Amino acid sequence: MSAENPPPPAPAPSDFIRDLVAQHLAEKRYAKIVTRFPPEPNGYLHIGHAKSICLNFGLARENDGQCNLRFDDTNPAKEEVEYVDSIIADVKWLIDGWADHCLGYKAKGSTAAAITSNGRPDFHLAPVPVEQISSPLSGAKTEPFFASDYFGQLYFYALELIRRGQAYVCDLNAKETEEYRGAPDKPGRNSPFRDRSIEENLDLFQRMRAGEFPDGARTLRAKIDMASPNVWLRDPLLYRIRHVAHHHAGDKWCLYPLYDYAHCLSDYLEGITHSICTLEFEMHRALYDWILESLDLPRALPKQYEFAKLIPGYTLVSKRKLLTLVNERVVHGWDDPRMATLSGLRRRGIPASAVRRFVTSVGVTKYESVTDIALFEHVIRDELNTLAVRRLAVLRPLKLVLTNLAADEVILCDAVNNPQDETPTTRKLSLTREIFIEADDFAEVPPPKYFRLKPGGEVRLKYACLIKCDELIKDADGNLLEVHCTADLSTRKGEPNADRKVKGTIHWVSAVKCLDAEVRLYDRLFTVAEPAAEEDFLKVVNPHSLEVVTAKIEASLGTSSAEERFQFERLGYFVLDPKDAQPGKPVFNRTISLRDTWGK
Template sequence: MSEPSKSDFIRDIIADDLATGKHSTVITRFPPEPNGYLHIGHAKSICLNFGIALENEGVKAQCNLRFDDTNPEKEETEYVESIKEDVKWLGFDWGEGLYFASNYFGFFHDCAVHLIREGKAYVDDQTAEEMKHSRGNVNVPGTPSPFRDRTVEENLDLFARMKAGEFKEGEKVLRAKIDLASPNMNLRDPVLYRILHSHHHNTGDAWCIYPMYDFAHPLEDALEHITHSLCTLEFENHRPLYDWFIDNCPVPSKPRQIEFARLNLTYTVMSKRKLLQLVQENRVSGWDDPRLPTISGIRRRGYPPEAVRHFCKRVGITKFNGTTDVALLEFDVRDHLNASAQRRMAVLDPVKVVLENWSAEPLAIVEIPNHPQNPELGARDVPISGEVWIEREDFMEDPPKKFFRLGPGRHVRLRGGHIIRCTSFEKDAAGNVSLIRAEILPGTVGADAPEGVECRAAIHWVDAATGADAEVRIYDRLFSVESPDDADGGFLTVINPDSLKTVTAKIEPSLAEAPAGFNCQFERVGYFVTDLKEHRPGVKAVFNRTVALKDSWAKQAGK
């Protein structure tokens, strides 16, 4: 699977490197930390890194999937497996290029020993607070640690004893000896190794010292012969440190780090920490809650991977941070489903209509196309009897002038079936319409209205005898403001109370048997998908709304 991508500054750099002979191949990587589920922002990076590899197949390009698993306190096998599933769902394949940073722990250790032998690293006994204070700030240079001038022999001995587990967590760290006066704070003797007596998901209890991300990441890239290490702009100030490690460690290659702007969306939070908080505090039902921007969440909501890839291509790759309107993502989802999703009928707020002059035959069949513009998707037979459900909003007791649906004495067509006329209706004790009586106009299936009969609308319906009940979840945006991160009381205070509404709907028989993950349009209602976890064909029907037919939030913003 390879889709054309518009040019950008990263692709221009790569094209120039190939044209000038600087590189004869292109090797990129997608390097997630397995400390949470991926979100739509990661999808942009996945599409970029794997997309570049696919676009350069002529030079044997490759994109590795590498797990940066250097922090055992936050990483879990569950996250590893979910990330693999997300990458595959988006349509990409890492082939033989599946790697774990933890498999390089021996190499990282050897590089650290090399730096110690070169006098470029030392063991520090200061506390984290003392180190923070001694590093200074952007206006004040750092002051040397009292342990900065330890001898090479002493540092080698202490580091070996750290590795052997002789010290407690926080008792000692290994730091690089670079430049305490550098205006770039990342170069002021950064920590390379810390002590963590924690079980690792991949290496078990083999190690009790673990490398810091800034130290491990460039070494991983070099070991895998990555040509272009693509990361987001927050790592731009880390690039001098990245290059320092590459220049001062015994690495087999010299990758180039290039930064691009991350994806930010309105009405959304992207921070893994905040997403984890939403999950742990049960504000949502889990990492795959369809309201979350996690890839597993949008998959469960019914977003097609093709639409997500198209959205990432449309957003593009730039050097400038900004925020993209989430409506653009919803537009791409809606646009894709409009062309590909089959149509079905479901009534979310049902009221019964009795067809009083129905024939003696208890059941009839009407043929309805599965898609109005795509005959290749075929048609289906839908049963109808003398009683049907329609949407409550499709009937008005005293309709205004431009209301063309059902009302006393008015005509409307049942989608794919007869034209009917309302003859009377009943109300319950609360004053709500509880039953509508109507008559069919014989001979109007597939035919125009008889002369003198005004029928200007068709409505969807579900047969009362053969239809089924379904749990339908109406999902909306999780937050009620464009920038939840900037909310005065914090992002939790602007959670949209209407982000999920659940109704019991009436569905046509075919929907009850639909497999999990089946996308369709509920005619005149919206796009829906059978839930991946709870829908059981023929037993329990559960549908999630993917996206509405129209952007109702745009209307609210206009008001």
């Protein structure tokens, strides 16, 4: 602890949900706060999910609580293990070093156990102690929670609902069910099967489970109120028949519960205290409560709270549309660095810390809006500014000859690795007779206020010396081939004229010592701020979202690893592509450019 220079405490976020939780804690309503992050494994996680993850895990870490990762896998037709695996990896990446100690996992293969609560029979599934989750030494096998692990208990509760006269088997088909439901402003009509006897319902439901009926033949419905102004209370479906195998539960079931029925009970079984979801579920809250209250359960009931989801500008946050981009080959996969998926952002080189800062900084409210992507870009640059080591690389090379240097002369220059460090380290750069500079750092006819190299002009070569432009070498067609300059070695660091100032400083690499690298320059994927509002979002895809160049990079970059973050000076932040880079064949992704106030 350095008493003289304490780190600034991160301001604790405050919002209506955190206020509510604080109030519940003050009232001693719950012994421990337990939240959950419940994705359906039907796609990859995106930046919108990151907000939910950071809210749920944030609540857990701020209150010594726990947050369960639970797969809401009640629709086998849309789900795959590929998605399960990617979601686990993405969540772990996002919370690593931040909230991993709050991650709720269960013993592998376990499901809710029969227990006694308040003297009454009950089911509960406790998480394993955190230290066992990622400790290979403990030998404990753990896994996330799965709604599909509760199919047995859920079936049991359905039988109970039938016995209580609060659920019935309905033979209406999908179209008829829709017709009977009415419209938001028109009441529905009772199903002709609504008044079946409890015995008949029990018999039919058990036979549904046994596989006696084909898909769609019958459903189990809650008996609530077909005239309710809330359409979700008009005898909502609880179970449907689907003769398909499940990616996690196998082929044990042909009867699958629907979201509203499975979610509240899964929350209850895990002892969730605060079940946080997005605004579109507001109308479902009454049903969430109805199911739990109808069962007369012996433990405290979870409560649902809703917040506005994150909609960043110039991106898409809809699994369905993201899937379209993948299937239509607009991008190269779910983890394409242009995608707003967590795996895409990770491959792009965006640190998890930046994602967390961004999704936290937008706050938690019930106001739906499009968030300016500049907010995200700012935190990415800010995080990377301290994390990234500086390197020199030339994206669009132009040859420059220092005519007063001998052909085999090598002048070693000290270059700072990261000026943001408290005690910056340096490395050596080789200045040689032939170097490359950025093509747009030279202008034969310079625009106004041009600080860079021009005929007869002077500029500093970063970490080296001042050079003066003497001559342009062109081909027969007048195309510029080389720029010839003289180097003023007396302006090197430690030399008498080191402090001589010129307006411009440019980056460079030695033409003989540099390496070639493929560099992928990414830009926003869409040309409009709200692609989701477009009639066809494929029509507003930015045709220039990816540009590939062969860059000249300084030699030290040849041994980089995918974990390192680089700032190519004056250009932006770059990272080695974890998939495509090979030893001896570097491939870099541009995470983001540097802020450019000159415009050009």
